[in-house]
Amino acid sequence: MILNIRIDHKTADIGKIEESTMKMDEIFTKIQEDHEIQEHVQIKTCNRAEIYLVMDDSPLNYHWDGLVVEKNEKALEHVLKLSCGLESMIIGEDQILGQLKDAYKTSVKKMSCGPVLGTVFTKAIHVGQAVRKKTQINQGSVSIGSAAVDLAESVLGDLKCKKVLVIGAGKMGTLVAKALVEKHLKAIVVANRTYDRAVCLAKELGGSAIHFDRLSKAMSDADVVISATGAPHTILTTEKVKLAINPENLKKMVMVDIANPRDIEEDIAKLGVKLYNIDDLRGIADKNKKMRKSKAKKAENIIAEELELLEKSLRHLKVEPIIANIRSQAENIRIRETEKACRMMGDIEGKERIVDDLTKVVVDRVFSDIISNLKEAAENDNEEVLKSAEFLFKKK
Incomplete structure (x- = not known):
C-alpha cells in the first residue's frame, strides 16, 4: 500500500500547519511501531507537511485531527498534481518542483526511498516538467515570495521610495528579493545568519547585506520587513521589536512572515505593526487561480494519462x-x-x-x-x- 498523510493550506491555517508539522515525526514513529514500513519520503514547505509511505495493507486504526490521509491511486494522483503546482497556494508556481526533487534526493541519500517511491517521484518530477512545458501554467508565475511583496504593496502603495528588509537568504528569501528587484526597488537590505550568503544575494540584487546581530538597527528605519528563514524558532519577538523601533514608526511598518514555523511573534501586531502571514496571501492566490483555470484543466488531462502509465x-x-x-x-x-x-x-x-x-x-x-x-x-x-x-x- 502507498499512503500519503498531509496537512496543507487547503485544510488548515498556518498555526495548525505548524502544530501538525511538529507532530508528523510522532505520527511516523507510531506507524512504524504498528506496521511494516518499506519506504518513506517526507516533504516540508512553508505551507505543507507531507509523508509518503510504502507499507503493509493492514488497516490504519488512527484518527489524526486536521490531517488528510489518502492511499494508492488517490495518493499517486495527489503527488502528480503537487509536482505540477496544482496543489500549491499559488497555482503553477515552480518552487514545489524543486522541493520535490530535494525531498527525493534526501530520501535516496538516507536509503529510505526504494523502487516504488523511486518510480513515483521520478514520474512526478517528469510530469511536473512536462505539464509546465505543454501548458505554460507557470508563465509569468507568481511565487509565495512575490505574493508577499504584492501584499506589502497593496498596503503601502508603491514601494519605490520605501526601505525593505529581507530576513533570510535561502530559497524563499531569494524569491522575495528577486520580486523586489523586478519592481526596480533599490533600498533592499538582506540579513542572514550566514553573512556570506547575505552578501552574495545582496550583490546579485544590487542591495546591501548586514550581519544578523545588526538586525535591530536595520529594522529601526525599515518600512517593510519580509521574513523567510528556516529557523526552528521565533526570530523577532515583541520585546526585540519594541526596543528597536520607535512607536511612531511601528504604526507605519508592514511585516510579512512567510516562514514555517513563523519567524515573527503574533503579539507584535499589538504594537501597531501591520503584521501578515501566509494565510493573508490567499486573496492573491485566488486571483491567480482564476487566471490559470484553463491551463489547470489541460494539466489535469495530462495528469490523468500519466497516472495510468x-x-x-x-x-x-x-x-x-x-x-x-x-x-x-x-x-x-x-x-x-x-x-x-x-x-x-x-x-x-x-x-x-x-x-x-x-x-x-x-x-x-x-x-x-x-x-x-x-x-x-x-x-x-x-x-x-x-x-x-x-x-x-x-x-x-
Whole structure:
C-alpha cells in the first residue's frame, strides 16, 4: 500500500500547519511501531507537511485531527498534481518542483526511498516538467515570495521610495528579493545568519547585506520587513521589536512572515505593526487561480494519462523479481552452452562472437512473449498467473 498523510493550506491555517508539522515525526514513529514500513519520503514547505509511505495493507486504526490521509491511486494522483503546482497556494508556481526533487534526493541519500517511491517521484518530477512545458501554467508565475511583496504593496502603495528588509537568504528569501528587484526597488537590505550568503544575494540584487546581530538597527528605519528563514524558532519577538523601533514608526511598518514555523511573534501586531502571514496571501492566490483555470484543466488531462502509465509501471514492479530470475537463469544456461559449443567446434577462427550473438537472440526471442505476458498479468492483477510464474521460475 502507498499512503500519503498531509496537512496543507487547503485544510488548515498556518498555526495548525505548524502544530501538525511538529507532530508528523510522532505520527511516523507510531506507524512504524504498528506496521511494516518499506519506504518513506517526507516533504516540508512553508505551507505543507507531507509523508509518503510504502507499507503493509493492514488497516490504519488512527484518527489524526486536521490531517488528510489518502492511499494508492488517490495518493499517486495527489503527488502528480503537487509536482505540477496544482496543489500549491499559488497555482503553477515552480518552487514545489524543486522541493520535490530535494525531498527525493534526501530520501535516496538516507536509503529510505526504494523502487516504488523511486518510480513515483521520478514520474512526478517528469510530469511536473512536462505539464509546465505543454501548458505554460507557470508563465509569468507568481511565487509565495512575490505574493508577499504584492501584499506589502497593496498596503503601502508603491514601494519605490520605501526601505525593505529581507530576513533570510535561502530559497524563499531569494524569491522575495528577486520580486523586489523586478519592481526596480533599490533600498533592499538582506540579513542572514550566514553573512556570506547575505552578501552574495545582496550583490546579485544590487542591495546591501548586514550581519544578523545588526538586525535591530536595520529594522529601526525599515518600512517593510519580509521574513523567510528556516529557523526552528521565533526570530523577532515583541520585546526585540519594541526596543528597536520607535512607536511612531511601528504604526507605519508592514511585516510579512512567510516562514514555517513563523519567524515573527503574533503579539507584535499589538504594537501597531501591520503584521501578515501566509494565510493573508490567499486573496492573491485566488486571483491567480482564476487566471490559470484553463491551463489547470489541460494539466489535469495530462495528469490523468500519466497516472495510468504510473500505475502500470508500479504493477510491473511486482514481476521484476520473477523476470530477473528468468533472465539470470537463462543467461547462465546460455553462457555455459555457448562455451561448450565453441569447444566442440574447435578452431572457429575468432568467430565466437557470432555464436555468442546468436545464442543471445535465441534466448531473447524464447522469453520475449513470456515476459510480455507476465507484465500483462501484473497490469491486470492476475495473482494466480503471478504465483504460478513465481513457482515455475524460482531458483532451486
